[in-house]
Amino acid sequence: MKQEITVALVGNPNSGKTSLFNALTGLNQKVSNFPGTTVDKKTGYTRLNADTRAQIIDLPGTYSLYPKSADELVTYEILRNKAETDFPDLVLFIADASNLKRNLLLLTQVADLGVPVILALNMTDIAERRGVFYDVQLLSDALQVPVVPINARQRKGIAEIKAHLLNEQNYSKHTYYSLSGVNEQLLNEVCEITDKRNTYAALQYAINASVLLNTKARQIRTCFEKYAFDTRGFQEKEILARYHIIDEAVRKSRREKANSKLKSITAQADKILTHRIWGIAIFLGLLFLVFQAIFSWSTYPMDWVEKGFLVSSQWVEDTLPAGVLNDLLVHGILAGLSGVMVFLPQIIILFAFIAILEDVGYMARVGFIMDRIMRPFGMNGKSVVPLISGMACAVPSIMASRSIENKKERLITILVIPLMSCSARLPVYTLLIAMLVPEEAEWGPFNLHGIVMMLMYLVGFGAALFSAFLFKQFIKSETKNYFMMELPGYKLPLAGNILITLFDKGKAFVWGAGKIIVAVSVILWALASFGPRDDMRAVEAKYLQMSMDAGSGKTAEELATMKDAEKLEVSYAGVFGKWIEPVIKPLGFDWKIGIALITSLAAREVFVGTMSTIYSVGGDIEDLNNIRAKMGSEFDNQTGKPKYSLATVWSLMIFYAFALQCMSTISVVQTETRSWKWASIQFVYMTALAYLSSLAVFHLFS
Amino acid sequence: MKLSELQFGQTAVVSEVLGEDLSLKLFEMGLLPGEEVALENIAPFGDPIAIRVGEYKMCLRLQDAENIEIKLN
Structure with missing residues (x-):
């Protein structure tokens, strides 16, 4: 026997495939992409004996080898091509014993491709509770395949599977279907x-x-x-x-066994969870709980992350010799990393909820409940979870849309996800809303600040639905759209499964979004630090002069922050800001906001940091009150009115709600749709929507 | 009778599935002639419906259920 065998794990959705994969490989797994696709390829290793180990490839769940979705296509592609490097020596087929017939359809197709198969019979406990028993030996004889009863969630039968994997003589080569009727x-x-x-x-x-x-x-x-x-x-x-x-x-x-048709827990639970009134109430209640978690529980870990980065940047700044390298590390790389990591708590919390509800079996019900509402907008029930995830971060959410079979519905979902208010918009809204209404203002029993914030989330959601409706009219569909889905039985969640999912999602965010945010952050740092040489020199000279003049009455620190602000003004970023000013003037924005719009391309929350530099708020950039005060006290030279009027602030908020200022999203849309066409359409559409809406809002309020 | 007309408490047997794209997908999911079906849930907005097929539960839209002919038991 070879020292390493490749085993593909194949089965229907909801057959317990992921649990078996986790039971076999533990944390010894990694996620990469299948060649030429964006579909996650999960591989892991398991030791069979002292000399042999097995590489296990987890293939996406499918009902047949006539694939309907991007996920399913991967399974087919791997199994069909013997020249493929991932082509397995053996298929470990997992079947749900409580629903055996439908599960075995795929097994017979896989075997007929000429790949040896072993059958892992899972969930026999559930079948037995319903009074259904299988004689493993008889089943094995009838199918001509080795059969191993297992319980993937309780990790039972794993040793037996490994023994079967080692026993090469026992691999089945039986085929089932004969093509005798075909010409x-x-x-x-x-x-x-x-x-x-x-x-x-x-x-x-x-x-x-x-x-x-x-x-x-x-x-x-x-x-x-x-x-x-x-x-x-x-x-x-x-x-x-x-x-x-x-x-x-x-x-x-x-x-x-004699009729044991007890009413199952699943049937009872679904009576309530999909009920006309209770079903919707529970769904909304869970949604509320999720928001509560994202917005309030996550503030503590977010604070720790921020403090950690502040301390480490301070340390780097003080330890390394002053100069360009120091500056690059602190204001380019560390600032970018901090911008990525600070959102990790929110994203982990949201995906923890989704992973638990998915493992329990509730997420399929969300699709079932919401399908009717999504349909007029060219989407289906399966679009709901990616859209909700979009409120954390668009990048993993767009990846989550892969399960949608219909190409048109999937594309529409991808196109509108970035309109959902993601966590990077939150700091921007927080700053701007504070300029509109004082934090303490109440409206009846409600906090006015909170109401405006909720309004912004609704604006995002409304824009997503409106845009979906619009795209539906223009995108052609090649296939009929249907919505068919298994509603699996409810189960208790498994901590192991959830932790592994969280780890994957967290990694997808940190790597997927993070690498681009850090790269853009470095580029923007360069744009903001360098400028036409003469102008930069003039600023340097001016402040050198001022620092020598004892009579300016300013401390060295105050002078440094003022110098930073002036340097930003003459930097390339400042030049760009002024260059686009004529374009954004109709929206009520000046060149300072122009700079912030450009730097926001790394990630939207960079707006806050840029504003604090422009308004030379030194020290802790999180001191929103300071920035707000400085911005609020600025007056227009010509009109004498406050620069940040009601109209400008609203216009700015709407712009941030709609514009696609996120390079990571553009990149993930390009890889997911495998075309620049849709990534460009989305960017142009969202920019136009942002521009026109801001224009309208500005004129409405001024 | 059509699957879309099935009432709570009734069981029926699938006799025919119309529509080419649809039938293939339904067959793969185990909904084929001869299988017993029963209505389990109706989504809050009246559509889709959840049915028991053989040994498991699946949901589909009413427009697709209209293409499935059944015979009451």
């Missing part, structure tokens, strides 16, 4: 075109290629037309024939 000449031709010897694999590839993949599609279609081959009819016949074979095997090995 032989057609099969020969298909084998030739697809360059495959296994006729079933060849025909299946040809069918998928004719609708999904681009390569050879035309050639295959011509061939199908020549023999008047009805692919749909064939697929239907194939599936029904497979069920027929499965029925036999199941009947032989299945024993039912």
Whole structure:
């Protein structure tokens, strides 16, 4: 036996695949992308004995090898191509014993591709509670496949699986479905075109290629037309024939105990959780709880992260010799890292909620409850979770939209997610709302500050729905859209599964969004630190002079912050800010805001830091009151009115609500849609929406 | 009778699935002629519906349920 074997873990959604993967590999797993796709590839290692280890690849759950979504396509792509580096030596097929027939359909298809298969029979406990028992030996004889009963969530049967993986002689090579009804000449031709010897694999590839993949599609279609081959009819016949074979095997090995048709917990729970009134009330209640968690519980860990970065930047600034390198480290790299890490608590908390509700089985119900509402907007029930996640960060949320089968519905969901108010907008809103209403102001029993904040979230959500409706009219759909989903039985959440999901999501955010935020932060640092040489020199000279004049009455520290502000004004960022001023003037913005708009491209919250530099608020940049006071006390030279009038502040808030000022989002949309086209359309659309809305709001209030 | 007309408490057997794209997906999910179905839940806004198919529970939209012919038991 080889020292390392590759095992693909395959099964239906909700069959316990993730639990088995975690049980086999523990934390010894890593996530990468399948080549040429954006779909997560989870691989891990498990030791079988002293000499042999197995590389386990977790393939996305699917019902058949005729893929319907981007996720499912990956499973098919890995299993179809023997030349693929990830092509497994063996498929470990996991099936839900409480729903065996449907689960086995995929097993027979996988086996017919010529890959050896072992069957892990999961959830036998649930089946037994319903009075259904399987005789493992009879099932194994009937299917001609080794069968191992397991309980993935309780980690039972793992040692037996490993023993089977080592036993190479025992791998099944049995095939199930015969193509005897299909024209032989057609099969020969298909084998030739697809360059495959296994006729079933060849025909299946040809069918998928004719609708999904681009390569050879035309050639295959011509061939199908020549023999008047009805692919749909064939697929239907194939599936029904497979069920027929499965029925036999199941009947032989299945024993039912006297009627134990107790009302299941799931049925009882769904009566309430999908109830006309209670169902919606509980959903809204959970949503409220999630917001509560994001906004109030997360403030403590966020404070720690911020303090930690303040202390470490201070340390670096004081320890390293002053100069460009010091500046780059503190104001470029550390500032960027801090901007990423500070949002990690909110993102972890939100995804913890989602992971728990997903593991329990509730998230499928959210889709079920909300589907009707999402439909007029060109989305479906499965769009709800990505949209809610969008309130933490658009990057992992856009990745989460992969489960949506229909391309159009998925695309619309991706396009509107960035309109949901993400956590990076929160500090911007907090600063701006404080300029509109005093923090203590009350309106009846409510805090006015909180009401305006909620209004901004609703504005974002409303814009997302409106835009979805708009996109729905313009995006063509190639396939019919349907919404079909298993509603799995409720289970107690497993801490291990949730922690591993959180780790993955956290990593996706820190790496996916983080690397771009840090890179842009460094570029923006350069733009803000350097400028046309003569101007920068003039500022340096002026402050050198002032520091020598004892009579200025200012401390060295005050002079330093004033110098920073003036340097920013003459830097390249300042030059850009002034350059775009004519464009943003109609919105009520001046060049100072222009600078902040540009620096916000790293991440929106950079607005606050930039404003504090421009208004030379030294020291703790988090001292919002200081910035607010400085901004509020600025007056327009021409009109004599406050610069930050009601109109300007509202206009600015609307601009931040709608504009796509996030390079990480642009990048993730490009990789997910595999085209710059949609990333550009989204950027242009959101910029136009922001500009026009701000213009309208500015004129409304002034 | 159509699946969309099934009432709570009734069980029926699927006799035919119309519509090509739909039938394939439904077959793969185990909803095929001969399977027993029962209505389990209706979403708060009246659509989609959750049904028991064989041994598990799935949901689908009414517009798709209209394409599924059933016979009451």
